[in-house]
Amino acid sequence: MVDVIIIGGGVVGCAVARELSRYSLNIALLEKTDDISNGQSKANTAIIHGGYDAHPGTQKAKFNVLGNKMYDKVCEELDVPHKWNTSLVVSFNPEDHESLVALKEQGIENGVPGLSIIGQDELRKREPNIGSTAYEALLVTNGGIVCPYELTQAFAENAAMNGVNFYREAEVTAIEKVKDGWKVTSKAGTFTAKAVVNCAGLYSDVINNMVSEDKITIVPRRGEYYIVDKKFSDTFHASIFQLPTKMGKGILVTPTVDGTILIGPTAEDIDDKTDTRTTTEGLAKVLKYASLTWEHIPARNYITTFSGLRAHCNKNEFVLGEAPDAPMFFNAAGVESPGLTSSPAIAEYLAEMITDKLGAKKKDNFNPMRKGIPKFREMTDEERAKAISINPDYAKVVCRCETVTEAEIREAIRRPVGARSVDGIKRRTRAGMGRCQAGFCTPRTLEILCEELHISPLEVSKFGGNSKYLESYLFEKGDHEDA
Ligand SMILES: Cc1cc2nc3c(=O)[nH]c(=O)nc-3n(C[C@H](O)[C@H](O)[C@H](O)COP(=O)(O)OP(=O)(O)OC[C@H]3O[C@@H](n4cnc5c(N)ncnc54)[C@H](O)[C@@H]3O)c2cc1C
Structure with a gap:
């Protein structure tokens, strides 16, 4: 049995994972897709909202203002621009x-x-x-302003460094009450946990409604x-x-x-x-x-x-905290805008509530610091020369529009909770995000993914699932050499 299962690897789930990793707990995060930051957290306006917009007295207003104030510290610790x-x-x-x-x-x-x-x-x-x-x-x-997917990755990497286990392609399909906790059935196996946290974004209604009669609808x-x-x-x-x-x-x-x-x-x-x-x-x-x-x-x-x-939740509000009729089941449901801004504060709030109920103690060895992948495009000439002397892959530019090198792409794959698809690399390095929109760099990125993950080109996908690039070989291996 694990202590906590977090459902969903968006900015909220990953922030909750990092907050909980401050404590002596066994934590698993289950994400439906092949990567973290594949939902709302990858496609939004990327604004750290001031907090003037939400109605006074709402959770949205409260957590927006609290979250906004936490950004300097969080971004400094996690090296997020x-x-x-x-x-x-x-x-x-x-x-x-x-x-x-x-x-x-x-x-x-x-x-x-x-x-x-x-x-x-x-x-x-x-x-x-x-x-x-x-x-x-x-x-x-x-x-x-902030980069939402870099923030999500940073939360996830730091959580993983501090012991959280991430399971991808692990869609949760059922949750049942069992003695002392919950049985969570997922496509990556069945888990039992003392506490469950619902951070499933657009599907947070489905997850909540599996266990609670206090139904919600997400539109x-x-x-x-x-x-x-x-x-x-x-x-x-x-x-x-x-x-x-x-x-x-x-x-x-x-x-x-x-x-x-x-x-x-x-x-x-x-x-x-x-x-x-x-x-x-x-x-x-x-x-x-x-x-x-x-x-x-x-x-x-x-x-x-x-x-x-x-x-968007039918309650027009963030649904945060323990469900009224499901002890040790916690929601971060309906977290629409300003959810990116609020994420550090929501995570702190839920982690405090959960650890209090579990009687968990803080660890001595929690490390809040994480370093981002060094970006060749931001280096001075001296820094570039030094980077190349240490790692010659810094001399190989793969994405010309955004000046992303092979070293950065390999590191994006090798990191904790690393990239497994071309879009995963894109969000971690910006390879493919420039003017030509991956027209130039995709073939080499695909090759690097094969080398690093020891998979065939036919297995490489754009964003997991069936989004494969290649259907079959035109020639059998070796044929083209004779042709
Ligand atoms: C158009 C738009 C603009 C926005 N602009 C801003 C802004 O400028 N500033 C701001 O503060 N906020 C903004 N937001 C809101 C912000 O993006 C979200 O509040 C935030 O990303 C929510 O994060 P999340 O982790 O709750 O959800 P998500 O990022 O959606 O993550 C949920 C995760 O749960 C996974 N999941 C779903 N079902 C299951 C299951 N059954 N099992 C396992 N995993 C599952 C999904 O695959 C997904 O990865 C905007 C949102 C949108 C869409």
């Missing part, structure tokens, strides 16, 4: 002044520091490229985006929102920590939890609203489009 670039909520109409004031008051009530309303002059001084009809804005000085709410080339990285400095609507925070334009610009998202409730298509209508909507903020969006410089599905 983040930036306090500020957020701006822009209005385009003098009549919206009262709404901006109300948003500011709401933020103050939530405990958000440093909010102010700025007029035309200040707004244009800060953002010279903002649309001509922008009128005034709420300035949110504690707004920031996938799709958000579609464009990504614009890095050469426009200086166009905007802040994350620029428009006044929010009841469906969400509206369409925004925001820099990313990697230098691209994100435009989106839409907010559309759909039926299918796997439908991550982008649509003509959705993308047209993105451009229509975003062009208020950025009048001349450079259409020839979109790198790609994508969509993410928010886990």
Whole structure:
């Protein structure tokens, strides 16, 4: 029997795993797909929200503000890049002044520091490229940006370093109450555990409803985006929102920590939890609203489009804590935005509750520090020469757009909870995330995956499951040498 099973390897599950790994506990994390960070945590707006948006008194407001304050420490310990670039909520109409004031008051009530309303002059001084009809804005000085998948990997790696066992392709299919705990049936085997934590994102309703009569429903709410080339990285400095609507925070334009610009998202409730298509209508909507903020969006410089599905709960709230009728079953369900921002605080809250109930003691040897994969593209010439002298694979550039070397790709596979697919490498190194969208680097990445994992090219996938690249060999092995 293990002490705790965590279901789901998104940012919340991995943050919970790391928090619990501070204690003398036997912990297993079960993830349905071939990799961590494959759900909401890979496809979102990547903003560390200030906390002005959620209604006062809600869990969303509380954990947003608490989580925001934890980012400096967490990112320093885990070597994750983040930036306090500020957020701006822009209005385009003098009549919206009262709404901006109300948003500011709401933020103050939530405990958000440093909010102010700025007029035309200040707004244009800060953002010279903002649309001509922008009128005034709420300035949110504690707004920031982070790489969501790098944060998730960092939580996972650090948790694994501190003893958490990760099981992938381990979809949980049933949970039953047994004496002293829970029996959890998964595609990677059956486990018994004293406590279970539900961090299953879009499927957190399915997991909760397996054990509790306090049923919840998660509706996938799709958000579609464009990504614009890095050469426009200086166009905007802040994350620029428009006044929010009841469906969400509206369409925004925001820099990313990697230098691209994100435009989106839409907010559309759909039926299918796997439908991550982008649509003509959705993308047209993105451009229509975003062009208020950025009048001349450079259409020839979109790198790609994508969509993410928010886990919108029918309670319109995070469902956190022990289920009322299922002792030692804990939920982090319906964690939609601002869930990325809130994740460190949610993890701390749940870990405290669970360890208290288990009577677990802190370990002496917990190591909070983790180092990211050294990035060749960020090194000085001297650092590059040194890296190559230690590891000649640093001299082999595999992804030309993002300057990612073979050394980085091999390390991404070899790390704890390492990459197993081409997308796994992409999210750990940025190989394939640049202008050519993996047109150049995929064949070599595929070869490296085969070498490192000792698998055949026919087994390499884009993102696990049936997403294989190759169906069969055109020639039998050796034939091509004679041909
Ligand atoms: C479009 C969009 C924009 C957003 N923008 C922001 C933002 O700017 N800032 C912010 O703070 N938040 C934002 N969010 C919210 C944030 O992304 C989420 O709150 C956060 O990623 C939730 O993490 P999670 O771990 O709960 O869920 P997920 O990342 O979805 O992880 C759940 C995991 O559970 C696994 N799983 C599911 N079922 C099972 C099962 N039966 N067995 C085992 N594993 C299972 C899944 O495969 C998945 O890996 C946004 C979300 C979206 C979709």
